[in-house]
Amino acid sequence: MDKNHKMDLDLPLSSSVSDEDAGGDTQTLTGRAVCHAGCGRPSRVCLCPHLPPSPLHTSATVVVLHHPHALHRNPLSTLPLLARCLANLHLLPGRRLRPSSTPLLPSAPSPNPVLLLFPSPAAADLASWCRSTPPSARANPTLLLLDGTWQLAKEMHAASLPFLSSFVVPVSLPVDSGVDGDSMFESELVVKKEPHKGCMSTMEAAARALRLLEPEGRGAEIEETMVRVLRAMVAFQAEHLQHRNIKPRPKMRKKKDIKREEEMKKNAGLV
Secondary structure, three states: OOOOOOOEEOOOOOOOOOOOOOOOEEEOOOOOEEEOOOOOOEHHHOOHHHOOOOOEOOOOEEEEEEOOHHHHOOOOOOHHHHHHHEOOEEEEEOOOOOOOOOOOOOOOOOOOOEEEEOOOOOOEEHHHHHHHOOHHHOOOOEEEEEEOOHHHHHHHHHHHHHHHOOOEEEEEOOOEOOOOOOOOOOOOOOOOOOOOEOOOOHHHHHHHHHHHHOOOOHHHHHHHHHHHHHHHHHHHHHHHHHHOOOOOOOOOOOHHHHHHHHHHHHHHHHO
């Protein structure tokens, strides 16, 4: 890792330490060795061999608005790894975006597009947008992502729209809200159970988007590098759960689906 790499952080990452402390594996208060020199994870699940030698440079500026709880209450957050993969990354803690949140976001339409990656009804498919937009009109974009639970992300999206709606281009990756999402037992890239098919972690979403946005074919290389790190993280977590004899939880059925099924059985009995 390039220890001299700096990025805009309004809130330190939970796994980050100062250069003076970054001297290799150290012991935490609980006695667990932690890889402070690189990935910041427990040494037995160190991901340094899977990280790029230095953060990747992208033409896109990636901005992540992350809920204050996203790091402190989510041990499976992909933000610390994302920060070690991308050089042009800016993490903003908060529940919504305002004009004063960051100078990276304009208050009016800009020659360089600002893409809000979130699966809303108004969002265009990112791949379709790239195909229909001339290269000069999509050069050096800003990619804006929201990080938190899906419920928190929806709230962050709604709260930020009054500011963002005047200049962002809403885009999304394919999501099927009619199909339940995978778990880590069903996909090598799913960190935790997703609500719908196509939902993904912040890191995977950034990787998929950069594949489409980066020029000169570099997108595929950047995507594969990031996905390799995420795949290793999920493999460690799945192995840990298997040792604890935890089996995949059966898919939960929604109350409205159960009620509809009961009504259908009831009506069928009356016929």
